Amino acid sequence: MAFDPHSLRQDFPILSQQAYDHPLVYLDNAATTQKPLSVLDAIQDYYRSFNANVHRGAHYLSDKATTRFEQARDTVADFINAPEQSHIIWSKGTTEAINMVAYGLEHLLEKGDEILITSLEHHANLVPWQQLAFRTGARLRVLPLTSEGEWEDEYASYFTDRTRIFAATQVSNAIGVHTPLQAMLTQAKQHNAFTLVDGAQAVAHYPIDVQALDCDFYVFSGHKMYGPTGIGVLYGKAHALEVLIPYQTGGEMVQHVTYQSTQFNTLPYRLEAGTPHIEGAIGLAAACKFLTQQDRHALLAWEQSLAHHVYTRLHKESQVAIYSPETHTTLVSLSVPNIHTLDLNAYLDSQGIAVRAGSHCAHPLMAQLGVAGTLRASFACYNTLEEADRFCDVLLEAIDLLTDE
């Protein structure tokens, strides 16, 4: 544990505050992370110094804004090792990026085709596919991954010649387990399915290389990786992006318009209708830079050590059921039989500790685990060992207070 988060915390002034007269302990990072000063500065600098609409050239500020906006695309492309910046499409976030693909591929689906997802998906990577299946007569199938996330040989039978789309999360938002991504992608590719990876829970922690993953689409949100809300990324391989029908149309995405027809622009603009979220893109690029300037392996090791510390402490408590893996995760998801997670959450909150209680937008997974919801403490690079211990101490206090004699 050589890494010291204390100096890093100076970049996150929001963390130095009291919540109900207790020091704020922010452990809801899987929902959204806090933003470093460099991201806040980048956003403010945009509005203070070069706010203008992009791509319309024409004047000094617009040129400046356009340059920085497109540099942001370059930065994000480098961040996930995309081959070219035109493969980066801005979206509102992970959810919109998945919807762009679900609507964009609709014209290629026929009745009886299969869309395959896993049992560890967030609703964002489930509902758009289910609705696409309803619209096209395709069949939604679910690969029944266990909460350990191990690959089992029998899973291969879920990939068939009718599998047109395979969509899977890299890391479960609810329990923090990694899916057997490479094995699944290999199967999907053998059956010529389009592949989409939901990286929302991965990007803040793991260096991403979309070329090594070799998936058709990779999607993520800015706000879960120290960037602003309202901005996310749809990465796609050229051929995969080319076949997408734009799910929104309007300004900016066109080359020529008559009343009879419209000629769409080239990538990436073809899929970006309307004035983009300019300061979001610039803020996200600043977040990428913030991360690449860190020793990312040290950050990850630190985050994992905090989760492991909590796991080790709470695993000893007979009344606590933990659903996360013991190692290689940055969050701990747990429940206490006969005590509602909302009650636990309320007591933690009263002590200034922010965690998340509930189903984590994963109702089918909660049903698979046999719980109504879990309490999730999720770590980021700025969390300290003291905070991890405080969470454990206060959780045990809450259990005492809420246990019926």
Added chain:
Amino acid sequence: MTDLPLYNSIKQQLRACRSKEETFKALVALSKRLTRLTAEEKTEENRVKGCESAVWLIIDNKDDTSSIKADSDTKLMRGVLVAILSLVQGKTKTERQKMDLKAELESLNLGSYLTQSRANGILAIIEKIKK
């Protein structure tokens, strides 16, 4: 239902809380005074929609007074329900409709236990009690 504390003593107790932690503990203590519903009574029909935690409410309207029973899957909401029930228990439907339940509950100093995502739930409970 005879063992419900008096509303005025609940009000006094909750208003005396000086921190979120004290309010939490007071609500947990109050929750123990609730007569729980049976599994058969917790029907979808009796469920109040819009609450983050599950809440069931059964109102038996009679000529003079009405009997109201309620339950929740969270202790905190059970504590809030004890406060609500002690306020409306024994009142007729007409009397309940005349009460400003929302203002009364807001005076209990419950802070974020009433607001945020639980607010809609409380409003839904109030609506149902007035019907």
